[in-house]
Amino acid sequence: MDATLKVQRGTRRAAEASHTVASGLAELARLLPTVRQLPSPRVLVFAAGKGGAGKSSSTANVGAILAAAGYRTLVIDLDIQANQAALLGVAQDPDRAGELDDGRSFLSAVVAGDGDLVRPLIEVRPDLHLVAAGLQTRKLSDYLTMTKEAERQRAVRVVIDRLVQLHDIDVVVLDSRPAGELLGEVSLLAADYIAIPLKTDALSWNYGFDTIARLYAESGASARLLGSYLFATGSANTRIQADTRRELEDKLGDIAPVFRTVIPHSEKAAKDQSESGLTADEYAMASAALAKPFFVDPAAPKFANNSDGISSAYASLAVEIVTEMVRIPE
Amino acid sequence: MSADPLSAFRRGNDRDRDRRAEHVTPDTGTDEVDVDGVLERRRSELLQSTLTAPPPTTSEPVSTPPGEREPQVANIVTTTPSAPTRPSPPAAHPLGPPPTSNAAGRVRRPAVYNVSKEVAHGLRVLRGAREQDYPLLIATALDEAAAKVPVAPEAIRKRNRFSGERITVELDPSVREAIKTAAQERNLNASAFVTQLLEQWIPSRVLRGQLHL
Numbered sequence: 001m002d003a004t005l006k007v008q009r010g011t012r013r014a015a016e017a018s019h020t021v022a023s024g025l026a027e028l029a030r031l032l033p034t035v036r037q038l039p040s041p042r043v044l045v046f047a048a049g050k051g052g053a054g055k056s057s058s059t060a061n062v063g064a065i066l067a068a069a070g071y072r073t074l075v076i077d078l079d080i081q082a083n084q085a086a087l088l089g090v091a092q093d094p095d096r097a098g099e100l101d102d103g104r105s106f107l108s109a110v111v112a113g114d115g116d117l118v119r120p121l122i123e124v125r126p127d128l129h130l131v132a133a134g135l136q137t138r139k140l141s142d143y144l145t146m147t148k149e150a151e152r153q154r155a156v157r158v159v160i161d162r163l164v165q166l167h168d169i170d171v172v173v174l175d176s177r178p179a180g181e182l183l184g185e186v187s188l189l190a191a192d193y194i195a196i197p198l199k200t201d202a203l204s205w206n207y208g209f210d211t212i213a214r215l216y217a218e219s220g221a222s223a224r225l226l227g228s229y230l231f232a233t234g235s236a237n238t239r240i241q242a243d244t245r246r247e248l249e250d251k252l253g254d255i256a257p258v259f260r261t262v263i264p265h266s267e268k269a270a271k272d273q274s275e276s277g278l279t280a281d282e283y284a285m286a287s288a289a290l291a292k293p294f295f296v297d298p299a300a301p302k303f304a305n306n307s308d309g310i311s312s313a314y315a316s317l318a319v320e321i322v323t324e325m326v327r328i329p330e
Numbered sequence: 331m332s333a334d335p336l337s338a339f340r341r342g343n344d345r346d347r348d349r350r351a352e353h354v355t356p357d358t359g360t361d362e363v364d365v366d367g368v369l370e371r372r373r374s375e376l377l378q379s380t381l382t383a384p385p386p387t388t389s390e391p392v393s394t395p396p397g398e399r400e401p402q403v404a405n406i407v408t409t410t411p412s413a414p415t416r417p418s419p420p421a422a423h424p425l426g427p428p429p430t431s432n433a434a435g436r437v438r439r440p441a442v443y444n445v446s447k448e449v450a451h452g453l454r455v456l457r458g459a460r461e462q463d464y465p466l467l468i469a470t471a472l473d474e475a476a477a478k479v480p481v482a483p484e485a486i487r488k489r490n491r492f493s494g495e496r497i498t499v500e501l502d503p504s505v506r507e508a509i510k511t512a513a514q515e516r517n518l519n520a521s522a523f524v525t526q527l528l529e530q531w532i533p534s535r536v537l538r539g540q541l542h543l
Contacts, residue, residue: 217338224342
């Protein structure tokens with residue numbers, strides 16, 4: 001293929017993706033006043049029954065898109081893996097890594113019942129704050145294990161409520177453990193809204209939905225299921241996607257929608273983003289600016305081919321989530 | 331697979347309706363939403379948020395130790411445009427006083443600065459993000475970082491471009507002189523000085539983030 005033509009096509013794809021993201025930001029900005037009229041706090045959790053389902057990536061990227069659209073957003077990481085610090089670039093930043101406290105201040109706040117004790121990382125992006133997790137988050141799980149079941153939700157929620165008040169937060173996004181673990185269950189209890197990423201394999205089905213539904217029913221959670229979406233599905237598997245979507249729609253009925261957005265799969269993008277601390281949008285922008293075909297510049301950095309598609313998908317997902325959030329449920 | 335286990339989720343819908351019913355909606359005063367205004371404000375906030383690097387705290391000259399490489403090649407290449415351009419009238423701007431020496435008829439020549447690879451990457455990323463802000467980004471970077479180089483965005487035209495690791499910026503002569511003077515005070519040539527300024531200004535995460543991609 002003619003090299004120039006190939007480059008131009010790449011540029012156009014990036015431009016279209018950029019347009020999709022810009023449209024998404026505009027739509028989110030349009031919805032913001034309505035969101036601010038909803039009861040506060042507004043705590044969203046991406047729930048899944050197993051690891052690797054897309055909770056952390058969705059949290060970081062949807063959180064970043066919301067913040068980019070002007071939503072004062074707080075990401076709270078309740079996973080000992082501390083993915084959010086890496087995904088949002090704090091762990092890689094020597095200027096800010098010193099602020100990471102392994103989740104100690106959040107643990108202290110929950111134990112003391114005093115949200116003022118939390119030291120969030122302010123403005124890891126404009127309007128995006130982070131309560132990071134770490135080794136101390138394991139102790140949070142231990143502490144909550146020793147807490148009466150009825151008290152667990154309140155113990156965490158009271159801290160979140162205070163953080164929302166202190167920092168004037170529009171939306172809180174929780175990154176949790178799988179729902180089968182205590183911190184995952186507590187996240188379900190502490191949330192107001194749930195979104196469920198789902199892969200097409202049987203394990204995701206069993207753990208993704210049935211486990212969450214049982215836990216939800218038994219724990220007394222009362223967050224609203226905003227919808228579900230297919231995560232990290234190979235773009236070529238359109239038939240499998242269509243079958244899964246149909247099955248999902250049958251399953252959910254009128255309870256909640258299946259979002260149109262499908263988050264595309266890319267090992268390379270996932271690896272690069274977690275190493276560099278760039279969000280999908282930033283990664284796509286870097287790709288558009290820096291990527292060159294090998295025959296043009298062999299030394300140019302390499303990016304995932306579908307970085308622009310991933311960026312657009314997260315923007316669309318954020319719009320669908322917020323649109324559903326403001327809709328009055330039937 | 332049965333849909334029964336999922337029926338518990340209806341509880342969430344019920345609770346959401348109840349919460350809304352109990353909630354007193356704050357009066358926002360208007361039904362109209364100024365999306366453009368929000369985005370414009372947002373864009374401006376984004377721009378400002380990148381300006382986190384403090385200005386240099388020392389006024390002592392910075393020199394490169396003997397035998398050590400300066401940050402990339404350090405020379406200014408100037409070229410004469412094909413036809414003289416008439417500068418726009420200066421305008422007041424909070425970033426600094428308007429250029430004073432762009433007298434009508436003076437030939438404005440673009441200056442070419444060679445910057446480090448990391449800075450070039452960082453600028454490309456930022457330019458990719460908000461191309462329309464690029465002249466303002468450069469102007470603000472110089473203004474914020476140098477303190478001694480007051481730059482109005484009008485002084486830097488939109489014909490900035492990259493070629494390899496060279497930034498070509500069309501500067502008002504007064505700005506160019508200011509950069510040159512500030513660089514001389516630090517025993518640096520203009521390219522090294524501009525590199526240093528921009529390294530301090532571009533968010534370190536952006537600079538570093540590109541290195542291992």
